[in-house]
Amino acid sequence: MKKVVIFLLLLTITVWAMGNGIPLVLSHLEALRWNFKLNSKSVTAWWIYSKPSFSNPTKYVNITAKNEGAVCVDDASRAVILFLQLYEETKNRTYLKDASGGLEFLMTMEGNDGKFYNFVYENGKINKYGVTSRKSVSWWTVRGFWALSMGAHVFKSVNVNYSTELFNHAYVAYKAIKTTLQAGLVQNYSDMSSVFLLGLSELYLVDPKEEIALTARKVANGLLKTQSKRGFTAGAFFTSHKMRYWNGWGSRQIQALAYAGRIFKNQEWIKAAEYSALHFYPKLIFSLGPIYAMNGAITSYPEISYANEVIISSLTELYISTQKEIYADMAYVAASWYFYNNHLGELMYTMDGKGYDGLEEFFRNIDSGAESTICADLSLSDLMKLPKDFSTFLKGKRIFQNGIKILNASKMYSGFGGVNTVKDSSIANGAYALLSPYSTLSGNVIINENGNYDVYISYLNTTPDGKINIYISNEQYEFHPKINQRFEFTKILSDIHLSKGKTRVVIEYNNSQTNSAKIGIAQIILVPHLIVQTISPDGKHYLTSAFNKSDRSLNVNTLINGKIIKVYVYNSSGSILKSSMLPEGGFAFIEWLSTNVNPSGTFTSVPIKFEKSTTIATSGKFVMIDLTQFFNNRGVVSIHSNIPANFDNPSGSVGAAYPLESLKKQIKNDLFVAKVGKMQIPFYMGNLSSNAKDNMTLQGQRIGIGKANYKELFLLGSSDHGSYVKMAKFYYSDGSCEEIAIGFADWFLEPLPSEWTAFTAPYGLNSQMQRINGNPKLYVQQIKLVNSKKLIGIEFPDQITMHIFAISLLR
Numbered sequence: 001m002k003k004v005v006i007f008l009l010l011l012t013i014t015v016w017a018m019g020n021g022i023p024l025v026l027s028h029l030e031a032l033r034w035n036f037k038l039n040s041k042s043v044t045a046w047w048i049y050s051k052p053s054f055s056n057p058t059k060y061v062n063i064t065a066k067n068e069g070a071v072c073v074d075d076a077s078r079a080v081i082l083f084l085q086l087y088e089e090t091k092n093r094t095y096l097k098d099a100s101g102g103l104e105f106l107m108t109m110e111g112n113d114g115k116f117y118n119f120v121y122e123n124g125k126i127n128k129y130g131v132t133s134r135k136s137v138s139w140w141t142v143r144g145f146w147a148l149s150m151g152a153h154v155f156k157s158v159n160v161n162y163s164t165e166l167f168n169h170a171y172v173a174y175k176a177i178k179t180t181l182q183a184g185l186v187q188n189y190s191d192m193s194s195v196f197l198l199g200l201s202e203l204y205l206v207d208p209k210e211e212i213a214l215t216a217r218k219v220a221n222g223l224l225k226t227q228s229k230r231g232f233t234a235g236a237f238f239t240s241h242k243m244r245y246w247n248g249w250g251s252r253q254i255q256a257l258a259y260a261g262r263i264f265k266n267q268e269w270i271k272a273a274e275y276s277a278l279h280f281y282p283k284l285i286f287s288l289g290p291i292y293a294m295n296g297a298i299t300s301y302p303e304i305s306y307a308n309e310v311i312i313s314s315l316t317e318l319y320i321s322t323q324k325e326i327y328a329d330m331a332y333v334a335a336s337w338y339f340y341n342n343h344l345g346e347l348m349y350t351m352d353g354k355g356y357d358g359l360e361e362f363f364r365n366i367d368s369g370a371e372s373t374i375c376a377d378l379s380l381s382d383l384m385k386l387p388k389d390f391s392t393f394l395k396g397k398r399i400f401q402n403g404i405k406i407l408n409a410s411k412m413y414s415g416f417g418g419v420n421t422v423k424d425s426s427i428a429n430g431a432y433a434l435l436s437p438y439s440t441l442s443g444n445v446i447i448n449e450n451g452n453y454d455v456y457i458s459y460l461n462t463t464p465d466g467k468i469n470i471y472i473s474n475e476q477y478e479f480h481p482k483i484n485q486r487f488e489f490t491k492i493l494s495d496i497h498l499s500k501g502k503t504r505v506v507i508e509y510n511n512s513q514t515n516s517a518k519i520g521i522a523q524i525i526l527v528p529h530l531i532v533q534t535i536s537p538d539g540k541h542y543l544t545s546a547f548n549k550s551d552r553s554l555n556v557n558t559l560i561n562g563k564i565i566k567v568y569v570y571n572s573s574g575s576i577l578k579s580s581m582l583p584e585g586g587f588a589f590i591e592w593l594s595t596n597v598n599p600s601g602t603f604t605s606v607p608i609k610f611e612k613s614t615t616i617a618t619s620g621k622f623v624m625i626d627l628t629q630f631f632n633n634r635g636v637v638s639i640h641s642n643i644p645a646n647f648d649n650p651s652g653s654v655g656a657a658y659p660l661e662s663l664k665k666q667i668k669n670d671l672f673v674a675k676v677g678k679m680q681i682p683f684y685m686g687n688l689s690s691n692a693k694d695n696m697t698l699q700g701q702r703i704g705i706g707k708a709n710y711k712e713l714f715l716l717g718s719s720d721h722g723s724y725v726k727m728a729k730f731y732y733s734d735g736s737c738e739e740i741a742i743g744f745a746d747w748f749l750e751p752l753p754s755e756w757t758a759f760t761a762p763y764g765l766n767s768q769m770q771r772i773n774g775n776p777k778l779y780v781q782q783i784k785l786v787n788s789k790k791l792i793g794i795e796f797p798d799q800i801t802m803h804i805f806a807i808s809l810l811r
Contacts, residue, residue: 152203254273292304315331571583634646637769
């Protein structure tokens with residue numbers, strides 16, 4: 001009976017949420033729940049990690065964090081806040097019961113001095129000595145304080161005695177945290193202080209003591225002093241008064257000031273939150289995404305649910321405090337990150353409520369622990385407080401973006417030398433290029449739309465008389481760097497015009513006074529004056545969002561190619577305008593209908609250039625393709641080799657690999673034969689060796705095929721960092737093109753329904769040539785072709801985590 005009740009509850013939640021256009025589902029969160037005894041008290045917490053099972057990747061298993069524990073105060077606090085928020089939105093008392101279990105856990109984890117332990121081991125014992133768990137005023141204590149304070153506030157109208165108990169626990173924590181204030185900041189950190197201010201606001205609603213109000217004012221005013229008011233970071237709240245550091249995953253200053261400003265009736269705090277939302281957030285929401293951090297440079301990845309939830313929660317509080325619909329519109333666009341509107345076009349929240357752990361530059365992390373899941377649930381719960389104007393675009397895929405471009409200097413081409421790469425964890429992207437006089441860096445960026453740009457550079461310079469020559473699209477500009485003590489963003493060019501297409505950027509350093517001078521360069525950033533993003537859920541209905549940083553107005557009709565359904569234009573203060581002109585510093589959200597209808601499936605293609613491939617061998621009716629010229633990755637290596645491989649680390653130089661010795665056992669006369677049903681499929685792998693590239697990571701390659709009729713095509717490959725399915729285009733001699741899904745399972749998981757396992761290794765190899773437990777595999781995918789037409793070429797998707805080792809065709 002208990003299981004039936006839980007199922008009906010989850011079903012109720014799902015139907016209720018979907019009925020409001022918000023696809024919130026708590027099934028996976030329920031699977032993370034752990035009800036257990038802690039110090040003889042019945043409590044509830046949520047497993048911090050959850051991963052796909054090796055034996056069945058559709059099933060997830062909860063696992064403990066090595067040396068830390070299974071559950072923690074950080075995540076329990078998040079879950080409590082979620083359930084209390086859901087109760088406030090629905091008045092469904094079931095959520096109060098869910099919250100109570102977590103609140104009991106928090107009170108048990110709190111010491112008599114108001115400080116919290118964080119982790120509990122799988123055996124039910126508290127981790128009292130770990131650096132991320134020991135009792136202290138740290139993140140887990142301020143989060144626990146916030147959750148207890150909110151619990152006291154919400155339960156005040158439901159159960160006064162329980163509210164009092166929660167208040168007393170929260171108040172002891174308040175006293176402990178207050179002792180650490182430095183210039184109004186907890187431990188001198190503004191991000192941690194923003195969580196404290198949220199808790200203070202809740203505590204004040206329970207008992208409006210002047211003491212609490214005074215502390216709230218000190219903290220809020222401390223936050224204001226950390227806000228940047230200039231340059232690329234304008235609006236952002238730095239971590240402290242002295243550190244120009246910002247992290248996406250903890251910076252709740254906007255949310256806290258918007259909420260506290262409403263509770264304590266302080267418009268200055270709300271205005272500061274608005275300034276941040278209107279100047280800094282557009283760079284994230286419409287362009288960069290929920291980046292990880294900034295500290296003299298931008299750390300773009302991983303993009304995580306926690307960072308995105310902070311944005312959405314902040315905008316939600318601003319909407320409630322100001323009733324300006326721009327914040328609701330921005331929140332919906334930010335939330336669409338969970339449903340395909342991200343740089344990889346990947347789903348980050350599933351139908352059963354899994355919030356995936358993050359997006360890297362080239363792949364999606366499909367682990368789904370408590371933090372990511374709860375933050376995704378919180379984000380969707382927030383949307384229920386907002387107008388539903390753009391709820392239909394939540395699942396919009398990114399169609400177009402003209403956004404900010406970043407060049408990491410440490411990865412740029414350094415020509416004839418004079419440039420050293422310096423690893424430095426004190427800057428956000430972890431490395432910079434150190435240039436000697438007369439050395440150069442060069443790189444390319446793709447500009448998506450003609451327009452004007454500002455150019456910023458992050459540099460560290462300790463030598464006078466230096467000069468930087470910047471060449472952009474063959475135009476030369478000159479910049480004289482000042483002497484500084486740390487990396488920070490400096491605008492070096494304003495209002496330069498760039499044309500659509502590939503743009504080459506060259507940096508040249510000169511110093512006429514000394515050849516021993518050095519300058520460090522971390523990043524070059526190109527910021528368009530008009531940041532634009534377009535998403536669509538169905539290829540017919542579109543939502544275009546625009547942020548106009550230029551010094552002139554423009555007509556919103558120039559931003560779309562169709563019929564406008566509705567348009568919202570806002571000025572630089574976030575106030576709505578009755579105008580079709582997008583003003584300087586203003587915003588536009590345009591819902592429109594495309595007048596261009598493209599039939600699905602088969603369509604007529606434009607002429608396309610293919611790189612020619614050759615037929616390496618034939619075997620009966622099979623034709624094998626030579627992919628040597630397309631190989632760009634080394635994924636198979638001998639355990640005895642000194643030459644590195646890198647199958648699974650696209651952002652780095654070395655990574656894991658398949659063991660050559662095992663694979664070679666299945667290759668005879670240069671052919672690898674795979675069984676697919678009743679067929680034996682030959683693949684050419686004659687070039688396989690420990691010192692040559694042996695597979696093709698998919699990056700939009702266009703491979704020409706000798707014009708002929710083929711019945712089927714077979715791909716030998718696999719994926720890393722999860723399983724992927726993407727669309728490939730097959731071109732025929734009559735000018736037509738067919739889009740077909742191709743996909744490979746993760747090399748350490750089980751095959752997708754559409755593929756066969758062709759090879760299983762007894763172990764894998766890591767970057768140090770050490771054995772990895774598990775069984776990496778190669779898979780075969782079978783694709784039906786239009787036999788009546790002559791195939792001439794294939795255009796593969798741009799998905800660097802998918803690998804192809806060989807291709808064979810059946811005539």
